[in-house]
């Protein structure tokens with residue numbers, strides 16, 4: 001367990017660093033936390049575009065972004081959807097790269113009946129307050145590649161040989177290298193555990209709420225997300241015509257007492273993203289997602305009555 005998904009991604013950056021510094025490939029449409037830990041540990045971000053349906057990294061563009069300096073790929077399971085992990089795995093294996101999943105949104109979601117979080121060599125999860133299950137702040141690092149277990153153990157044991165020492169394999173319990181302190185308290189665990197145990201029921205309630213929005217918007221003037229297999233209903237968004245319409249929509253909904261936040265500003269256009277990284281290929285869908293998407297309220301316990309109020313307000317906006 002970790003204090004956040006950001007902290008789990010920091011461990012991924014430290015593990016990657018043990019293979020040497022270089023470049024890491026990211027989708028540009030993501031949270032700063034996906035990229036920041038890698039840049040802080042000396043990696044150069046290389047951004048590529050997303051795929052228009054899943055809004056996840058467009059795997060077909062990753063090959064073009066590869067260089068002799070590439071060390072890894074970080075894929076984001078945006079909204080509980082997933083990129084083409086089969087192709088990503090082939091690319092990473094063929095080029096000796098680590099595949100890391102930013103699974104902040106993906107708890108309870110599936111791809112071909114396998115849980116998201118099980119595709120990368122490592123996967124970082126979030127239990128922050130807006131996630132499907134939450135303990136206000138919290139995260140986890142899933143280590144799927146057994147070859148990374150001991151490096152992760154050492155790094156998460158504050159850079160000590162604690163586990164080797166406890167196994168009787170080291171004479172002294174001592175500091176041996178880089179590491180991090182990753183507090184996750186029993187208070188947080190006590191809040192999270194019952195939700196983890198009820199993950200299927202929570203995911204199914206979330207998907208029902210997602211489907212309720214989708215029935216209202218699938219044949220509407222405004223475009224909603226594609227109804228892709230396996231999602232955990234983490235995000236329901238609408239795609240407005242342009243930024244002007246999006247801003248007018250957010251203001252209108254706020255006037256009705258409904259918060260409809262936009263999502264990520266493209267990282268390759270951000271001040272730091274431009275200073276530290278580069279974008280490969282063309283930006284067909286990233287800026288569009290950054291300027292046109294808005295998220296509708298969706299949380300554990302949302303009622304259909306509340307959703308109907310949101311739907312009515314959206315309809316009023318488009319009819320006015």
Ligand SMILES: Cc1ncc(COP(=O)(O)O)c(C=O)c1O
Pocket residue numbers: 003004005006007030031033034076102104105125126127128138139
């Ligand atoms: C894609 C993505 N990655 C990482 C994070 C950071 O998660 P945390 O707040 O648990 O560090 C977020 C936050 O929402 C996110 O959207």
